[in-house]
Amino acid sequence: MHDTSLEPPPSAPPPLPLVHRGRVTMLHGIAPDRTLLSVLREELGLTAVKEGCASGDCGACTVAVADVTTDGALRWRALNSCLRLAHSVAGCAVWTSADLVHDPLIAKTTDLHPVQEAMRACHASQCGFCTPGFVMSLFVAYQRRAGEGLGHEEAVRVLSGNLCRCTGYRPILDAARAMDDYPRAAMDEARLRDLVAQADAARGDAPQGSTYLAPRTLADALTARARWPQAMVVAGGTDAALALTKRQARWDRVLDVSRCDALTxxxxxxxxxxxxxxxxxxxxxxxxxxxxxxxxxxxxxxxxxxxxxxxxxxxxxxxxxxxxxxxxxxxxxxxxxxxxxxxxxxxxxxxxxxxxxxxxxxxxxxxxxxxxxxxxxxxxxxxxxxxxxxxxxxxxxxxxxxxxxxxxxxxxxxxxxxxxxxxxxxxxxxxxxxxxxxxxxxxxxxxxxxxxxxxxxxxxxxxxxxxxxxxxxxxxxxxxxxxxxxxxxxxxxxxxxxxxxxxxxxVGGLESVAPIAVDVELQGEPS
Structure with missing residues (x-):
């Protein structure tokens, strides 16, 4: 086994390229254990995205992330930025609710995106703290469904990761159904794919000893695991990141296996x-x-x-x-x-x-x-x-x-x-x-x-x-x-x-069940 006691200290983190508002933005010096939420707010000044619970429960930190899968499909996801490591979205496109107004890749006929128009018209925001997260969950659903509104059950599923303490949810569900009442906001997907390809190429392969390792092959992932067994292994990070947000842990080196083709x-x-x-x-x-x-x-x-x-x-x-x-x-x-x-x-x-x-x-x-x-x-x-x-x-x-x-x-x-x-x-x-x-x-x-x-x-x-x-x-x-x-x-x-x-x-519902008696005589093996 490799002798880690002879290893030099971790080198600098790799660059972090993101597609944001129609161009590739390159960030440098981002520590391996920084969350996406902290980078969006502090490095990029995108304060529309909020921190509520810091544990993935409230959804105030929800952002939209798009990347291209190995089979060439454009993948849209709503992610909790409070639990997502910033480097895990290197080479991806990222949106906050403010970006829906300013992104040149989105062609709109009004100042607001249809999701935002529906939220406004349905009075679906009260104090407003949770609203950006709801908007982004609905925006991802809008992109996945080519601008169609949502039925009640699907809206409940799409918004299952967002909590609101003001509106009682009915106006928000109304907005989910009303998204297609407004002229379609079209995403320039061809340009988006080109930008994601540029950002992914700019990400490249991290140098040996980097503080954030994101291997693309199983052999490289296992080599890194053998060489740095103390590195924090993450994929989605939805549980591991709680150590950062709740226990103030620090990680010197991260091994991210989410880009490894064999593991996806x-x-x-x-x-x-x-x-x-x-x-x-x-x-x-x-x-x-x-x-x-x-x-x-x-x-x-x-x-x-x-x-x-x-x-x-x-x-x-x-x-x-x-x-x-x-x-x-x-x-x-x-x-x-x-x-x-x-x-x-x-x-x-x-x-x-x-x-x-x-x-x-x-x-x-x-x-x-x-x-x-x-x-x-x-x-x-x-x-x-x-x-x-x-x-x-x-x-x-x-x-x-x-x-x-x-x-x-x-x-x-x-x-x-x-x-x-x-x-x-x-x-x-x-x-x-x-x-x-x-x-x-x-x-x-x-x-x-x-x-x-x-x-x-x-x-x-x-x-x-x-x-x-x-x-x-x-x-x-x-x-x-x-x-x-x-x-x-x-x-x-x-x-x-x-x-x-x-x-x-x-099956899987909350129907009532018959009372259970615990004094039933148990039987041995049938003859």
């Missing part, structure tokens, strides 16, 4: 265990949950409750997994699906070394994982053995969206031709220092007819087998009760003939 790809492969879906570690949460929901549509409503839209646009599946939070939303679902994490490193003698670990075995303790100091988590593999299992996932949180789970549960099951459970895996979060596979509950279901009785026994086994967290978010008793209720929700959303519940629409 989604593919289907096969090995001796069968076919699998490989999701690169730096694939955004939005894309990762989209490809999972394509195969398991029941996951769609659950995915919409994963944080807010700016977090889904910026955060990554690999980051959520390696973060190791016991209340992360991805892990129970991935446990239920039997997913494996792919861990890779470069050995000085043996070259590339790869190992895979079942995700429930990846966690060793509270925010401790099996990842070695010279390894990177490069992908998550989800089995695709036919027939695919049925999957359902639920969470309970203090808010319907834009919040982490108090407790969550996911289940995957397959029935044999006689209706007995042939395969079942259950993952739960919020019940221990790590995400947990609920093997005791699985044992009460396996080889038995699927139905309310079996699920009742499984719920009782689950409640008896866990020692939930007891903290300010919820008591252990509440979490235990809700775990049983979430498992019993499967009876209401999958068992035919249950009054008042439609299986195709109830």
């Amino acid at each position: 790809a989604v593919s289907v492969g096969s090995d001796d265990t069968g076919p699998y879906l490989r999701i690169g570690a730096a694939v955004t949460l939005e894309q990762a949950w989209s490809v999972l929901a394509e195969r398991w549509p029941r996951l769609g409503p659950f995915a919409d409750r994963f944080a807010g839209e700016p977090i889904r646009h910026g955060g990554t599946l690999g980051g959520n997994v390696v973060n190791g939070s016991p209340i992360g939303d991805s892990m129970p679902v991935l446990i239920a699906l039997g997913a494996r994490v792919v861990l890779q490193r470069l050995d000085a003698d043996a070259g590339l070394q790869t190992r895979t670990v079942l995700i429930e075995d990846f966690y060793l303790g509270y925010r401790r994982t099996a990842l070695r100091g010279d390894e990177l988590l490069t992908a998550v593999d989800v089995p695709l053995r036919e027939p695919l299992p049925e999957v359902a996932a639920y969470k309970i949180a203090k808010r319907h969206e834009d919040d982490i789970s108090t407790v969550s549960l996911a289940a995957a099951w397959r029935l044999d031709p006689d209706g007995a459970v042939q395969h079942v895996r259950i993952g739960v979060g919020g019940v221990a220092a790590t995400p947990v596979r609920a093997t005791a509950a699985e044992a009460q279901l396996l080889h038995r007819p699927w139905g309310r009785d079996a699920l009742q026994r499984a719920a009782a086994a689950l409640q008896a087998s866990v020692q939930p967290l007891d903290d300010g978010r919820a008591s252990a008793g509440y979490r235990r009760a809700m775990l049983g209720a979430l498992l019993m929700r499967l009876a209401q959303t999958t068992e035919p003939g249950v009054p008042g519940v439609i299986a195709s629409t109830a």
Whole structure:
């Protein structure tokens, strides 16, 4: 292994080129741990973008970012600039709400952009502090939908990462629907693509020893990881940046893997265990949950409750997994699906070394994982053995969206031709220092007819087998009760003939559930 004790101190940070207001702006001397919010406000004087919570909850810091993906598509994202490292958007185009008025790339017939006109006409701003963030979330939706207005449900989803304490939201939702009432504001996308290409070329490759490393190949990423194991590894940075904004941490060197092509790809492969879906570690949460929901549509409503839209646009599946939070939303679902994490490193003698670990075995303790100091988590593999299992996932949180789970549960099951459970895996979060596979509950279901009785026994086994967290978010008793209720929700959303519940629409919602008895007699293995 490389001897880091002989390394010179980090060199200067690389230049930071941005596309802003129709030209490439080059910034120099930006420290690797500066947030995009601080650079926009302090270096560029763009004070329309605000800092509210500094944790990605309120959305006052939301900005629009556009780049070109490896397949040539122009990608629009709403991002929390308080959590985004400034260097992570090098080579991208960035807009704040003030830029919608002044950007020469936007052709308008009025002074204001249609999003701003709709907000003004619908009286959707009161104190105004949160308004720039709402405008930028709607602007990204406007660009993605070619200027169309939003329906109510889509507007709620698009604005799930923005909070307002004044208007009561109705005028803001009215503005989202009214955006297309005004003459279209057209973006000069051809010119934008040219400018993004210029900015990306100006970014180039950081020199060896740079304080901000953003490798484009897996080999370069693993080489950097081996050489600088103490560097902070980031992809979306939506959790890592909290150390900067909340704990005043400082990072001397950053390894950003979000530009690594191999880590941003989604593919289907096969090995001796069968076919699998490989999701690169730096694939955004939005894309990762989209490809999972394509195969398991029941996951769609659950995915919409994963944080807010700016977090889904910026955060990554690999980051959520390696973060190791016991209340992360991805892990129970991935446990239920039997997913494996792919861990890779470069050995000085043996070259590339790869190992895979079942995700429930990846966690060793509270925010401790099996990842070695010279390894990177490069992908998550989800089995695709036919027939695919049925999957359902639920969470309970203090808010319907834009919040982490108090407790969550996911289940995957397959029935044999006689209706007995042939395969079942259950993952739960919020019940221990790590995400947990609920093997005791699985044992009460396996080889038995699927139905309310079996699920009742499984719920009782689950409640008896866990020692939930007891903290300010919820008591252990509440979490235990809700775990049983979430498992019993499967009876209401999958068992035919249950009054008042439609299986195709109830999954992932907040419908009521039957009371759970914890004194049900558990059964051993069926004879």
